[in-house]
Amino acid sequence: MSEHLPDLPQDEPLIYMKDIRRQFGTIVALDGVDFKVWGGKVIGLLGDNGAGKSTLIKVLMGVYTPTSGQIYWEGQPVRINSPQEAQNLGIEAVYQDLALIPLMSIARNFYLGREPVRRQIGPIKILDQEAMERQAEEALLEIGIHIRSPKHPVGSLSGGERQSVAIGRAVYFGKRVLILDEPTSALSIGETRKVLNYTTAAAERGMGVIFITHNIFHVFEVADIFTVIYHGRKVGDFPKEMVDQETVAEMIMTGQVPRRLEKYAADGASIIDD
């Protein structure tokens, strides 16, 4: 331990998920994972297919309740029981598999759950449809997404267009934390570039960003820290300057940490001599 190894950020993380476990029947999708997100940093959450990445963020969003474990928000223990509660904290997610409602219009999808209300009569909240359509269109345009008409059903969009709308919505509403699960899988080179740009821009504004992808080149462009999970267990959190693409790919595939990175390995991770 003679060389100096950079530390992970020492300030209070925005989110600290501690010892998260989640089972689906007998399948253990997450087996005691610790996960931290800092404001102003992009965390690349990496792992093989079925490693548990999507499950981890769904636990964070309240889509799934953890079998055990605790979540801290700015140091305070919180229970996130529904996606609405996560959204109220300022967390927005673009899910890999739960994006938009195909039969509904772009505008209605964009504002789903937080539609502008024109008038309220008792419990009845009347939508401001005109504002909804205009603002959805403008908000998407502002982040560089062109749509033909906000009235069109999402089902009539291409896969990439849908992904753009979902990302646009998360970027527009996200205040503190932005979660992107495979956001670029259907996108062209140009659109991917835009998404990578918002990602860094969001972190520069002080937001915490979780970026999940299988594309190591993309994640190397934007992430500050790589968190690798392997079969539901965390391998470690690695500062970008300490690793190269090959090392990360190797850890994703084998779950083994080279000895020189031992400082960043999770408890119980297997260490190999390189």
Place this chain on the structure above:
Amino acid sequence: MTETVAGGPKVKVKLEDLSFWQTLRARMANSPEAGALIGFAFVFLFFAITTPTFFTPASMASMLTKQSVQGIVAVGITFLMIAGEFDLSVGSILGVAGIVFGQLLIGEGLFDPLPIGIAFIAALGSGILLGLLNGVILVLTRIPSFIVTLGTLLAYRALALTATSETGILRLPPELRENPPLFFFSPWVIAVIALGLTILFAALTFIFVRGRIRHLKANVLPLEKILAGFTGLIGGVITATLTIVFFMWFASIFLDFSAVIDIDFGNFNQPRTLVASYPSPEAIPEDATTAIFTFFSDGELIPKDMGSLIEVSAFDIMNGPLTFFRDAGIAGNFRSVTIWFLLVVIAVAFILNHTKYGNAVFATGGAGEAARAQGIPVDRVRIINFVVCGFLAAFAATLEFARQGSASGDRGTGWELEAIAAAVIGGSLLSGGYGSIYGTLIGVILAGMLSTGLVQLGVPAAGFRGYIGVILIVAVVINNLVRRQR
């Protein structure tokens, strides 16, 4: 939220390069009710041409009376279907609620007859409770609603049959039949209602026509212009006419038109007539108009005595003949149930299309998990929609009772299938997330026209359900074709 996006450049949708037919197709592909509307036009024209008795007030009125009650059930089914769930138990809920209503009104030795208001609330309460039970079972067990409500269909029906196993059919006793529960209104109350309706419809006329004119100005496409002009004209005439009708009603409360001109007020003093006694809606609109003109020429209109109360039978408010149409020279037997049906249609359609909750309903049915991940409380939406569905089935039960004066354990058997058929004919998707209450309105009336028309054509009534079945399949095929144009 607004300020962050203000000032962004506005994208103008380029539609100018679409032809007339392309826009027509696009519009139809985006309206669930398009297929049903086409079918409606065909069926209507076919019977109107082939069967002389078809498009007569008498035939239309009896058709509407039957379909309105079923239609209220179908609206509930549609509301639930759009949220992605089924309720096969509506027919049984209707049976139970009818018995609750009848039993409480009649008493039958067990207890004294209860006031109609309490019986009515209890009947609606039973529907709400049974709907709630459906929803709670669904959410707790995660069994498909098809199975849950197939189970409750049997269970609730058994409840209705057991409750009446000793009494048989519950009938209103003769003394209640002849002296139905009456409501007494001060003429001032009626005047306020009439004035309120006048103002409401005047406002609706204004908003509607203004909206259409804006649409007309904003659109470049000839088809859109034609449509905006056409709907503006029709809607404007209807709402303006209703404004005048309600204003005449209002005026007639204070002024005795019959003093001026010789009007036969018919059943002016019979108690079992909806709003019959005092405000004389029979005088509306032609007679009242004549009266007002006469007033201005002769100046002898006699103010009414505002002291006496107006009596209206509760059953007539619920499902009695609308004497206005009858005495205005239109034969037939239009009933107030049709007005309730239309009000239910308008209210539920408004909730679906124009409120935050409606958006949540579409999202829940369209992709429940995705909606939940976006923060929509999908389980709550499902339960609420089950409750609304049960409530509407119970409401239909009370209206049915008001007309027939009886309830039995097997009432409503098979209605669930007809309601689902109407919803599907109207363009709603069985898989949820897509549909229209107005489509269901068209579907319900289409089914009614078909049965009326076929009977008048001399086709055996026994085959009626078969024709509904054929129409159902044809409608879905048309809907799919229309939708593919998207």
